[in-house]
Amino acid sequence: QVQVQESGPGLVKPSETLSLSCTVSGGSINYYYWSWMRQTPGKGLQWIGDISFSGSTNYNPSLKSRVSISIDTSKNQISLSLRSVTAADTAVYYCAREVRGVPPEINWFHPWGQGTLVTVSS
Amino acid sequence: DIQMTQSPSSLSASVGDRVSITCRASQNIFTYLNWYQQKPGKAPKLLIYTASNLQTGVPSRFSGSGSGTDFTLTISSLQPEDSATYYCQQSYATPPYTFGQGTNLEIK
Numbered sequence: 410q411v412q413v414q415e416s417g418p419g420l421v422k423p424s425e426t427l428s429l430s431c432t433v434s435g436g437s438i439n440y441y442y443w444s445w446m447r448q449t450p451g452k453g454l455q456w457i458g459d460i461s462f463s464g465s466t467n468y469n470p471s472l473k474s475r476v477s478i479s480i481d482t483s484k485n486q487i488s489l490s491l492r493s494v495t496a497a498d499t500a501v502y503y504c505a506r507e508v509r510g511v512p513p514e515i516n517w518f519h520p521w522g523q524g525t526l527v528t529v530s531s
Numbered sequence: 532d533i534q535m536t537q538s539p540s541s542l543s544a545s546v547g548d549r550v551s552i553t554c555r556a557s558q559n560i561f562t563y564l565n566w567y568q569q570k571p572g573k574a575p576k577l578l579i580y581t582a583s584n585l586q587t588g589v590p591s592r593f594s595g596s597g598s599g600t601d602f603t604l605t606i607s608s609l610q611p612e613d614s615a616t617y618y619c620q621q622s623y624a625t626p627p628y629t630f631g632q633g634t635n636l637e638i639k
Contacts, residue, residue: 453631454633455630456627515580518565518567519586
């Protein structure tokens with residue numbers, strides 16, 4: 410079955426760029442959308458954005474000016490970049506597969522990666 | 532953004548109890564509503580998709596109902612392993628997808 414695993418630095422300095430990778434195993438990255446979410450005690454679960462296997466992206470308007478998501482189908486990897494981070498970006502970051510139906514409003518996240526904690530601090 | 536409001540924020544119930552958690556959307560989302568279960572230190576796990584469809588492998592004591600703005604997740608006979616936080620999530624008006632604030636379910 411498909412498994413998803415996030416990886417990247419656990420500590421990022423303020424004003425720098427947070428960069429995470431998501432590796433998909435046990436199945437193909439193709440024909441799906443892939444999402445990034447984050448979770449904080451204060452703001453709960455927040456959807457950051459997604460990308461299709463062909464590279465089409467959607468972003469949360471609240472983060473759009475700082476976020477980039479990319480995909481490398483040859484490596485079965487999805488990447489997240491979040492620029493100019495502050496302490497408010499400290500969170501557990503999750504990658505998940507979007508299962509989409511018809512119409513496109515029919516979709517859900519499954520499976521999720523285990524998550525990776527990123528702390529923004531000097 | 533569509534706001535999702537869950538109630539209660541927390542509840543405590545006994546093994547064998549029937550438990551219901553409510554999720555209200557700030558506008559009509561038809562049946563584009565999913566439910567997730569999250570245990571401490573773990574990722575959210577899909578339970579119910581499009582309001583009432585049980586994800587493969589999820590015990591049949593879990594069920595979902597509702598449409599429009601009001602939705603309910605019901606556990607028919609609570610088990611010890613159901614202690615977790617439960618989240619609803621809308622997929623109607625995106626971006627962005629939005630989640631409820633969570634309901635923490637404790638077993639007495």
